Amino acid sequence: MDFFTITTRDKKTKARVGMLKTSHGGVAETPSYVVVGTRAKVKTLTTEDIKKSKTQMIISNTYHLFRELGDSVKEFEGLHSRLGFDGVVMTDSGGFQVFSLGFSREHNVSKVGFFSHKKNSFVADLILALRAKIGLRNKRNSVRITNNGAWFKDESYSDKKPIFLTPEKSIEIQESLGADIILAFDECTSPKHGFWYNKWAMIRTHRWALRCIKAKKKNSQALYGIVQGGDYEELRKESARVIGKMPFDGFAIGGSFGKEEMRNVIDWSVPFLPEEKPRHLLGVGRIEDILDGVERGIDTFDCVIPTREGRHGGIWTKKGRYDVTKTKFLGNNELLENGCMCPACSSGITKGVLCNLFKEKNEEAGRYATLHNVFFFNSFMEHLRTSIKNGTFSEFKKQVLLDLHL
Numbered sequence: 213m214d215f216f217t218i219t220t221r222d223k224k225t226k227a228r229v230g231m232l233k234t235s236h237g238g239v240a241e242t243p244s245y246v247v248v249g250t251r252a253k254v255k256t257l258t259t260e261d262i263k264k265s266k267t268q269m270i271i272s273n274t275y276h277l278f279r280e281l282g283d284s285v286k287e288f289e290g291l292h293s294r295l296g297f298d299g300v301v302m303t304d305s306g307g308f309q310v311f312s313l314g315f316s317r318e319h320n321v322s323k324v325g326f327f328s329h330k331k332n333s334f335v336a337d338l339i340l341a342l343r344a345k346i347g348l349r350n351k352r353n354s355v356r357i358t359n360n361g362a363w364f365k366d367e368s369y370s371d372k373k374p375i376f377l378t379p380e381k382s383i384e385i386q387e388s389l390g391a392d393i394i395l396a397f398d399e400c401t402s403p404k405h406g407f408w409y410n411k412w413a414m415i416r417t418h419r420w421a422l423r424c425i426k427a428k429k430k431n432s433q434a435l436y437g438i439v440q441g442g443d444y445e446e447l448r449k450e451s452a453r454v455i456g457k458m459p460f461d462g463f464a465i466g467g468s469f470g471k472e473e474m475r476n477v478i479d480w481s482v483p484f485l486p487e488e489k490p491r492h493l494l495g496v497g498r499i500e501d502i503l504d505g506v507e508r509g510i511d512t513f514d515c516v517i518p519t520r521e522g523r524h525g526g527i528w529t530k531k532g533r534y535d536v537t538k539t540k541f542l543g544n545n546e547l548l549e550n551g552c553m554c555p556a557c558s559s560g561i562t563k564g565v566l567c568n569l570f571k572e573k574n575e576e577a578g579r580y581a582t583l584h585n586v587f588f589f590n591s592f593m594e595h596l597r598t599s600i601k602n603g604t605f606s607e608f609k610k611q612v613l614l615d616l617h618l
């Protein structure tokens with residue numbers, strides 16, 4: 213059984229429709245959205261809700277699950293069972309937390325949201341790179357990266373000891389968690405890092421990739437290699453060429469920040485990745501970014517947008533996003549989105565009702581909003597796939613952007 217089969221290719225772009233089939237029996241048609249269920253749970257949703265939300269794929273987080281479970285992760289029941297989900301389940305490797313708990317805090321930048329593109333000075337970067345090369349700690353953040361792995365001293369788990377993740381440990385944990393797709397342990401760098409730091413981190417990520425392949429024992433899971441290299445063309449091409457030649461089952465592109473940079477990073481990387489294997493873009497999930505990614509040959513995307521924004525009242529529609537918690541929606545009798553078939557809109561949830569639930573801090577508020585958003589993004593992907601099959605992807609893209617006023 214092939215893990216990934218491409219069924220339709222767009223004639224004008226690199227867009228393609230494919231099918232992921234896992235040994236667990238999970239199936240996902242690509243391009244697909246991967247819904248985030250960090251701690252083996254999609255926040256606010258029940259397993260029944262997930263079934264009704266057209267969700268094909270869910271990603272959970274290795275670092276946070278290991279923090280919670282500790283060594284008892286070995287007895288973990290498995291993510292499919294815990295999530296009550298038969299689709300395709302992924303886990304990330306903890307490599308993103310090297311950034312999010314490390315330089316992200318030191319540099320005051322985050323993946324979603326505004327950040328400055330100003331780079332470290334050449335000298336500062338060179339010093340960081342040299343320190344990294346010999347494995348010295350970074351004093352100002354809670355992650356200490358060495359050439360063997362990364363130490364995490366995380367204040368949100370202040371009652372627990374620091375943990376040390378290595379490529380081998382990350383794979384061992386991911387095998388216990390039992391997802392269908394697991395990721396190689398990598399180092400995601402910060403947009404403030406310069407060329408030399410990125411170069412050293414990339415070399416380390418390549419070494420770690422080989423160690424992940426060697427450490428993997430289970431044949432039932434697909435292992436993806438991760439392309440890094442910051443926003444440097446030379447490094448991205450080198451990383452894609454090196455990782456692309458390793459015997460991975462699929463590939464992920466990590467650490468791309470900002471719209472234009474993201475497009476460049478994909479354009480630089482994709483030509484070096486094997487055509488017949490699936491490609492995942494890590495942590496990207498706005499509508500316009502998905503269209504740009506699919507056009508450039510990306511098959512799957514994971515992002516917290518539908519779930520996190522839903523919990524705060526952000527509602528996604530074909531005409532853009534609105535904040536349903538605004539007082540002006542009180543008493544509004546329109547559905548969250550006209551013509552929407554999601555479980556929330558189908559049961560008659562209006563903007564007014566939802567606004568009121570948010571104001572009352574009712575637990576159901578976040579659930580209805582999340583249900584609508586997840587269904588919206590999954591339906592969007594369904595329409596996107598249909599357009600590739602019909603040979604109308606470029607027209608579809610144009611129309612979607614027009615409707616969103618982008």
Ligand SMILES: [Zn+2]
Nearest residue numbers: 552554557584
């Ligand atoms: Zn809806």
